[in-house]
Amino acid sequence: MIERIEQLRAQAQQEIAAAVTSDAVEQLRVRYLGRKAELPQMLRGVAALEPQQRGEVGRAANEARRALEQLIGQRAAELDAQALEQRLLADTADVTLPGTPPQPVGRMHVINATMRELEDIFLGLGFTVLEGQEVETVHYNFDALNHGPTHPARAHTDSFYVREPAGHATKQTIDVKAGHDSMRLGAPTDLVLRTHTSPMQVRAMQAHPPPLYVVIPGRVYRPDSDATHTPQFHQVEGLAVDEDITLADLKGTLLAFAKTVFGDERDVRLRPHFFPFTEPSVEVDVSCFHCSGKGFQADGSRCPLCKGEGWLEVLGAGEVDPNVYSYVPTTERNAPGYDPEKVQGYAWGMGVERIAMLKHGIPDLRLYFENDLRFLEQFG
């Protein structure tokens, strides 16, 4: 009997070692250790043996069973691990391979590239870059920038007003008598897609005490659409507030910008203009880089870029109107110190599309947003 146990154990050991799938191992478990298998039956029959044989046979059979259980467990685990390893190897995907067909690497959109270039210039001059919100309150977009109650830009035909989301009940009037929602008719609400980046002037002053030197790049919205206007466009706002700031500081800053963007030979000039939130206000021209400011080309014909003017209008600017400082609340906790008796400032707003248009000779602003790769691939 002992011999038979050893024989079974040796045979099972060999077969377990030779098994190559966990299914095969499971079959061996049933064959050698299952309920009807020989070894367990022997164990069950031990009680019927002669008393002097019971101990020896019982021990041998038990040992054999334990040994086989362990071997089966080990082999099954080994095979499972191997199978997993193989699955993982077969599964690898090289994410660095080019797609099919290989896709060219993208590039920065000409507007973003121009915006980054402008940010870099002003960072180099000591300005900090800030960003603002595109959905702005009427307070910051118009009121705090000195726009009178009848300023035309407030008209619902000149700006995109937005409804507040449902659940944010507002002080806006619902025209109950007429039985309709006045907002649906486009009547002004409290929220507007910002029409310029200037609302960030007051927000920046509220957040930081002077001296303040910031530029604010971002998207702005107006309902115009033609070759030189798109409903969404980009501006880079600038604001500097410090002691003893004059228009000469503004001119120097913008001259540095003009030379970097349009060439070292450029000059700038300021022309009187009007903005509600700057006083005095100016429009800033850069000398034409196509005809070097002469207004005509080498063959004597009129310069097509500046139309013979010798100058290109690039932005609006001015000295911060002292009244704007009164919209920067001075509380004990927040004492920014925008006292018009002590500080002065200048601000400008430049159109990114216009600057890129001049620089690259782009004839129609709408090209920027049509996503035609033949156009976009020429830049960046």
Ligand code: PHE
């Ligand atoms: N916000 C003005 C515009 O969009 C530009 C501007 C900015 C003018 C700052 C003066 C000072 O037209």
